[in-house]
Amino acid sequence: MAELNQDAGKQKKGGKVRSKKNGGKVDLTAMVDLAFLLITFFMLTTSLNKPQAMDVNMPDKNKDKNELNPEIEIADNRSITLLLGSDNKIAWYYGQLASPITPPAVVDYSKEGIRKIILEKKAQVPQVAGGKDLIVVIRPSDRAVQRNLVDILDEMKITDVKRFMISKIKPEEVEVLESNGIYNEN
Amino acid sequence: MGKAKVKRASTAIDMTAMCDVSFLLLTFFVLTATARPEETLMVDTPASTTLDKLPDDNLAIITVGDNGKVFLTIKNENVREMALKNMSAKYGVAFSAEDYGKFKRLSDFGVSFKQLRPLLSLAPGDQTVDVQPGIPVDSTEELSNELYHWVQQTRLATVEYNRDREAEDSRFKNPGPLTVAIKADAEEKYAVMNLIIETLRNQKQNKFSFVTGLRQEN
Numbered sequence: 001m002a003e004l005n006q007d008a009g010k011q012k013k014g015g016k017v018r019s020k021k022n023g024g025k026v027d028l029t030a031m032v033d034l035a036f037l038l039i040t041f042f043m044l045t046t047s048l049n050k051p052q053a054m055d056v057n058m059p060d061k062n063k064d065k066n067e068l069n070p071e072i073e074i075a076d077n078r079s080i081t082l083l084l085g086s087d088n089k090i091a092w093y094y095g096q097l098a099s100p101i102t103p104p105a106v107v108d109y110s111k112e113g114i115r116k117i118i119l120e121k122k123a124q125v126p127q128v129a130g131g132k133d134l135i136v137v138i139r140p141s142d143r144a145v146q147r148n149l150v151d152i153l154d155e156m157k158i159t160d161v162k163r164f165m166i167s168k169i170k171p172e173e174v175e176v177l178e179s180n181g182i183y184n185e186n
Numbered sequence: 187m188g189k190a191k192v193k194r195a196s197t198a199i200d201m202t203a204m205c206d207v208s209f210l211l212l213t214f215f216v217l218t219a220t221a222r223p224e225e226t227l228m229v230d231t232p233a234s235t236t237l238d239k240l241p242d243d244n245l246a247i248i249t250v251g252d253n254g255k256v257f258l259t260i261k262n263e264n265v266r267e268m269a270l271k272n273m274s275a276k277y278g279v280a281f282s283a284e285d286y287g288k289f290k291r292l293s294d295f296g297v298s299f300k301q302l303r304p305l306l307s308l309a310p311g312d313q314t315v316d317v318q319p320g321i322p323v324d325s326t327e328e329l330s331n332e333l334y335h336w337v338q339q340t341r342l343a344t345v346e347y348n349r350d351r352e353a354e355d356s357r358f359k360n361p362g363p364l365t366v367a368i369k370a371d372a373e374e375k376y377a378v379m380n381l382i383i384e385t386l387r388n389q390k391q392n393k394f395s396f397v398t399g400l401r402q403e404n
Contacts, residue, residue, distance in 0.1 A: 028202060035209050039215055058383065059392065146232060150232040154235055154401075157234075
């Protein structure tokens, strides 16, 4: 296919004058290949370069120091609390910690772990709470890492839980993590 | 009966038009591609299935990594300069016109306000992560929590800048308030994250984004 015309008027002395007629055609296949390779590269880098943004909304903070921050009252049978511990583990309980409907149990971030529980409760709660949906309270401990928080927020999105909040962990909940051995340094 | 003659057509195809089109597209993509901005503090963000993208402009990114070092990126150069002006008045540190020019070119920084001038005097190649200990953050709203004031002054500067642009150019569409994003390392402890989230909440910046990578499967 390569048709680059190679002789350019080189003529032998005294010899016959040879004229090649089919000149002027250059094989462009390789050039087109290269151009498309570069197009692909630039197309992918422009669109994939942009990082993803996960939007988070926090509740308005009550900054009035005289007023003690009242705990937001939620029905016991509507809320599950996820305590994010170290070593990529979660302790979760259903209801209140003092009198839990389901006592704290340790799970991981996998499909069979936390997602199964959330989906189960999401189906169960409207039945016991008169049609009202599930509330998930996320309480990251100081020894949880950023990946855990992003994972759990992602899980909220995947399981389509509409009501969830990130709030501060309480000392008695840290004790739960400690007693389950998921409050370790590093 | 005569023999059927098989006509042999040439296999060569004229590629000229295809070549033209592909180079046109190539030129388009090269020109629209934006160079990845240099990042002083490299972090490995966690992955999520979120598909929303970060905006290009009107954005401030708080980068956290390397065991709690906090860096700030203000995307818009003019807003960056105005924020420095506001901060300079707040902290009583004066900057020369040359410093402002240098700060405009500095894409991100992670030093306390007192160390900012020495940082600006360094050559761009020497402004590495090793010489920048991070912006001071604590749980207060005092001057010691410098991140609090940087974010606040950037927000004010954004509003002012957008208003000025709107007054100058009637076609300019005001993009609204500043978007604040937190870009944290996957292994960053929540204790540090909590300080930053509370710093934002203290100034009623209750909405922000976590920068994440993309994960295909969930």
